[in-house]
Amino acid sequence: MINKVIEVRKKYKYGKLKIKKLLEKENITIGTTAIETILKDYNLYQNRKKKIRKKHKGKHAIYIKEAGEKVQTDVKYAFFGEIRYYQFTAVDIATRMSFRYLYAEKTPESTIDFTKRMLKYFPFRVHCIQTDNGTEFTYRKHFFETEHPLDNFCKNKHIKRVYSPVASPWYCRRHAERWSSRKYT
The missing domain is CATH 3.30.420.10 (Ribonuclease H-like superfamily/Ribonuclease H)
Structure with missing residues (x-):
């Protein structure tokens, strides 16, 4: 199961929700937190960078x-x-x-x-x-x-x-x- 998560991530660059949906189609049940943990363990998890907004004075x-x-x-x-x-x-x-x-x-x-x-x-x-x-x-x-x-x-x-x-x-x-x-x- 771990190898399948890593393979889908490397091949399609999907996030945890899309990986879960793809694995469900193949009758593999796994939670999003488990997928997230696997991706973090193998350094494949990327946090989204927050956009810095400039203050607009008008x-x-x-x-x-x-x-x-x-x-x-x-x-x-x-x-x-x-x-x-x-x-x-x-x-x-x-x-x-x-x-x-x-x-x-x-x-x-x-x-x-x-x-x-x-x-x-x-x-x-x-x-x-x-x-x-x-x-x-x-x-x-x-x-x-x-x-x-x-x-x-x-x-x-x-x-x-x-x-x-x-x-x-x-x-x-x-x-x-x-x-x-x-x-x-």
């Missing part, structure tokens, strides 16, 4: 080198039992430094409070804030008459506002989801 993050050049902000739901909270998350694209805070409501007032806390938390000056087009961040896609409080706040602090494209939730949430499972601050 097209919008390639040219950002300086801390605070762009901070991405988004909101996710966080459930604690039956109670739903809103987790505001800000991630600096250059340094990957993040800040999270929980709120009971998803309102423009919560956004202003979060932005103030975020600016105090980051040890560098924030030059640009990128958000999606939700009503907690902007009124520009919702045809409201007044200007959003976050727009006024950013104008007063000389912070540039950038918006993610409409109907592309993956654009902002890619970074927020990566940091949502970490400890709350």
Whole structure:
């Protein structure tokens, strides 16, 4: 049986599962672990090499080198039992430094409070804030008459506002989801 396993391996270069199937056709019953042991004993077993994957930063993050050049902000739901909270998350694209805070409501007032806390938390000056087009961040896609409080706040602090494209939730949430499972601050 050992010679038959070695012969099939050398002739066809099959793995343990294919060797088992081929031997079953010849009415030889043997387990895959036994085949694996035989192949290891005769130095015919090869482990698969794992592919090394390169980290992909994304097209919008390639040219950002300086801390605070762009901070991405988004909101996710966080459930604690039956109670739903809103987790505001800000991630600096250059340094990957993040800040999270929980709120009971998803309102423009919560956004202003979060932005103030975020600016105090980051040890560098924030030059640009990128958000999606939700009503907690902007009124520009919702045809409201007044200007959003976050727009006024950013104008007063000389912070540039950038918006993610409409109907592309993956654009902002890619970074927020990566940091949502970490400890709350």
